[in-house]
Amino acid sequence: MSACLPIILGVFTLIYTIQQNQIAKDNRLQDERQANEIRQQNIYDKYLEDITKYKSDGNINLEIIRLKTLNAFSQLDIQRKRSIILFLYDIGFIHRNTTEKERLRLDGADLTGVKFIRSSTFHCQLDNIYLSGILASNIIFSHCRMWYANFDQALLINAQFINCSMSYSSFVSADISQAKFIGEANNAERIDFSNSKLIEMYMSLPMRNANLTNTDTFNSQIIFSYNASRVNYFLNTRLPNGTFSIIGTSQLIQDGSAETEYQKYWLQRSGYNAVEQSNESEQIPDAIDGKSYFKLFFNSRAFQDINVRHCSLFIDSDNAWFNLSAYLACPFSQHRKDITNIYLRFYDENLIGIKTEILESNYNQTSFKYQYLTERILPHTRQISVFIGTIMNNSTLFTNINNNSNYTKPYCLIDDMKFNIFKNIL
Numbered sequence: 001m002s003a004c005l006p007i008i009l010g011v012f013t014l015i016y017t018i019q020q021n022q023i024a025k026d027n028r029l030q031d032e033r034q035a036n037e038i039r040q041q042n043i044y045d046k047y048l049e050d051i052t053k054y055k056s057d058g059n060i061n062l063e064i065i066r067l068k069t070l071n072a073f074s075q076l077d078i079q080r081k082r083s084i085i086l087f088l089y090d091i092g093f094i095h096r097n098t099t100e101k102e103r104l105r106l107d108g109a110d111l112t113g114v115k116f117i118r119s120s121t122f123h124c125q126l127d128n129i130y131l132s133g134i135l136a137s138n139i140i141f142s143h144c145r146m147w148y149a150n151f152d153q154a155l156l157i158n159a160q161f162i163n164c165s166m167s168y169s170s171f172v173s174a175d176i177s178q179a180k181f182i183g184e185a186n187n188a189e190r191i192d193f194s195n196s197k198l199i200e201m202y203m204s205l206p207m208r209n210a211n212l213t214n215t216d217t218f219n220s221q222i223i224f225s226y227n228a229s230r231v232n233y234f235l236n237t238r239l240p241n242g243t244f245s246i247i248g249t250s251q252l253i254q255d256g257s258a259e260t261e262y263q264k265y266w267l268q269r270s271g272y273n274a275v276e277q278s279n280e281s282e283q284i285p286d287a288i289d290g291k292s293y294f295k296l297f298f299n300s301r302a303f304q305d306i307n308v309r310h311c312s313l314f315i316d317s318d319n320a321w322f323n324l325s326a327y328l329a330c331p332f333s334q335h336r337k338d339i340t341n342i343y344l345r346f347y348d349e350n351l352i353g354i355k356t357e358i359l360e361s362n363y364n365q366t367s368f369k370y371q372y373l374t375e376r377i378l379p380h381t382r383q384i385s386v387f388i389g390t391i392m393n394n395s396t397l398f399t400n401i402n403n404n405s406n407y408t409k410p411y412c413l414i415d416d417m418k419f420n421i422f423k424n425i426l
């Protein structure tokens with residue numbers, strides 16, 4: 001028994017000590033929480049004070065405000081972040097309907113999980129709110145009015161828009177995968193979803209008049225309205241079942257036939273000779289298409305860039321091919337090996353060249369001949385540059401052998417150039 005007492009006392013002491021530690025720990029946590037709360041409130045108050053002062057002083061440097069805002073966002077909790085957004089909206093800094101110069105960009109601001117929920121004290125009237133580029137997975141808008149809202153380039157995975165009125169809003173290049181547009185009162189017409197990701201998205205009402213250019217709706221639960229007055233605009237859209245809607249097959253080269261002021265679309269390369277445009281009075285042979293064609297001399301070069309970002313999704317699916325066709329000739333050549341060519345350079349998003357393709361005339365091609373080239377477009381292609389030029393033997397170029405007054409420099413011709421992208425599943 002006597003041996004037991006110290007043990008009992010020991011156990012008691014142990015338990016007591018543990019309890020004391022726990023209480024101390026709880027108190028410490030409580031203190032930390034309070035300290036943190038105070039710290040956050042200070043940051044928040046200071047932020048509002050600073051911005052208000054800038055505003056009233058008319059000393060508005062949006063770059064500084066942007067940095068201050070991002071800095072505040074990195075330290076504050078979601079309630080305070082929400083208050084700041086509403087504050088910035090109220091003072092007119094994040095309105096889509098102002099000019100770019102007057103607008104505060106919040107790209108990269110972390111609004112994950114922030115909630116905007118209408119209540120008797122908060123009306124959630126957010127028309128024209130500009131939140132381009134925010135990082136806001138799990139964000140919630142409930143019973144808000146947000147016509148013309150802008151979420152371009154934003155990351156909105158699993159966002160919820162509950163009974164929101166948001167016609168004419170814009171989600172260009174945003175990621176709204178797994179987002180939910182819920183509610184019978186969800187008014188969502190004419191939304192611009194172009195280039196955005198809507199993978200596994202849910203929308204309770206039929207989608208109406210949306211722009212779905214280059215949009216990925218794979219595995220989404222969306223009903224597309226086919227009511228004639230409410231049709232959606234599909235172009236290079238990946239549909240919920242993984243197939244693609246109509247692929248843009250229209251001509252992508254601007255003035256490939258030399259029928260306008262071609263310099264509007266074709267740029268000259270420095271260090272090269274100009275490409276010329278024929279005119280009717282001197283025309284031999286006749287143009288294939290319209291009234292004129294391109295004349296290319298020794299070392300002539302011109303180019304134009306085709307942006308194919310509007311079908312990036314389709315290109316990356318690896319079923320995209322191109323078709324380049326043109327009429328080519330070198331009738332005024334003194335050397336039978338002279339040729340003219342169309343040279344395609346394919347670039348990725350960082351403008352790094354990833355492929356080259358060439359369509360060229362044959363030797364001795366004295367009259368126009370139709371030629372075409374059709375090939376695969378590599379995934380990640382975002383721009384295609386089209387160069388037109390010649391490969392001529394220059395040894396006889398500048399010598400007018402017979403001193404003929406009718407002598408012209410030799411040249412080649414191109415007319416009716418067409419370039420389109422199409423689906424080709426092998």
Ligand SMILES: *[C@@H]1O[C@H](CO)[C@@H](O)[C@H](O)[C@H]1NC(C)=O
Pocket residue numbers: 095097098126127128
């Ligand atoms: C922009 O839209 C907001 C909200 O709809 C509105 O309060 C403001 O007056 C508009 N500003 C301009 C310049 O039209």
Ligand SMILES: *[C@@H]1O[C@H](CO)[C@@H](O)[C@H](O)[C@H]1NC(C)=O
Pocket residue numbers: 162163182183184185
């Ligand atoms: C949407 O609003 C309607 C009517 O205002 C209401 O009946 C419904 O419950 C709301 N839906 C949700 C998901 O809140």
Ligand SMILES: *[C@@H]1O[C@H](CO)[C@@H](O)[C@H](O)[C@H]1NC(C)=O
Pocket residue numbers: 172194211212213233310
């Ligand atoms: C849809 O969006 C694309 C790309 O942003 C744009 O070029 C096109 O004009 C839009 N189409 C319609 C019908 O709004």
Ligand SMILES: *[C@@H]1O[C@H](CO)[C@@H](O)[C@H](O)[C@H]1NC(C)=O
Pocket residue numbers: 227228229230
């Ligand atoms: C199509 O939309 C119009 C007006 O937008 C509406 O009056 C009509 O009832 C709709 N038709 C169907 C079949 O839903």
Ligand SMILES: *[C@@H]1O[C@H](CO)[C@@H](O)[C@H](O)[C@H]1NC(C)=O
Pocket residue numbers: 239240241242243
């Ligand atoms: C995929 O969905 C589209 C549009 O709903 C439909 O027209 C097409 O037949 C479907 N394709 C397949 C292979 O199920």
Ligand SMILES: *[C@@H]1O[C@H](CO)[C@@H](O)[C@H](O)[C@H]1NC(C)=O
Pocket residue numbers: 278279281282
């Ligand atoms: C047609 O082209 C020729 C040769 O380039 C030039 O001399 C002539 O002035 C042009 N005529 C017209 C009407 O532009």
Ligand SMILES: *[C@@H]1O[C@H](CO)[C@@H](O)[C@H](O)[C@H]1NC(C)=O
Pocket residue numbers: 249323325372374420421422
């Ligand atoms: C590509 O060019 C070939 C040759 O004329 C033509 O038969 C084919 O229809 C073209 N394809 C497309 C998709 O334009």
Ligand SMILES: *[C@@H]1O[C@H](CO)[C@@H](O)[C@H](O)[C@H]1NC(C)=O
Pocket residue numbers: 336337363364
């Ligand atoms: C071009 O044509 C000429 C005469 O028709 C012929 O002598 C020559 O071999 C041809 N050259 C080539 C490269 O085909």
Ligand SMILES: *[C@@H]1O[C@H](CO)[C@@H](O)[C@H](O)[C@H]1NC(C)=O
Pocket residue numbers: 335337393394395396
């Ligand atoms: C260019 O033409 C000259 C004279 O006709 C000839 O001697 C020379 O080999 C040609 N050069 C090439 C690269 O074809």
Ligand SMILES: *[C@@H]1O[C@H](CO)[C@@H](O)[C@H](O)[C@H]1NC(C)=O
Pocket residue numbers: 394395
């Ligand atoms: C002809 O071409 C050769 C080889 O490309 C080059 O060295 C020479 O300078 C050119 N001559 C003229 C007159 O451009």
Ligand SMILES: *[C@@H]1O[C@H](CO)[C@@H](O)[C@H](O)[C@H]1NC(C)=O
Pocket residue numbers: 401402403
């Ligand atoms: C061509 O003209 C040049 C100078 O104008 C002259 O030197 C040359 O002899 C002439 N050639 C012929 C074949 O007449």
Ligand SMILES: *[C@@H]1O[C@H](CO)[C@@H](O)[C@H](O)[C@H]1NC(C)=O
Pocket residue numbers: 404405406
């Ligand atoms: C130049 O061309 C004209 C018309 O084709 C012709 O009458 C004349 O004889 C030619 N001149 C020379 C020097 O060949």
Ligand SMILES: [Ca+2]
Pocket residue numbers: 257258259287288289290291292293415416
């Ligand atoms: Ca033409």
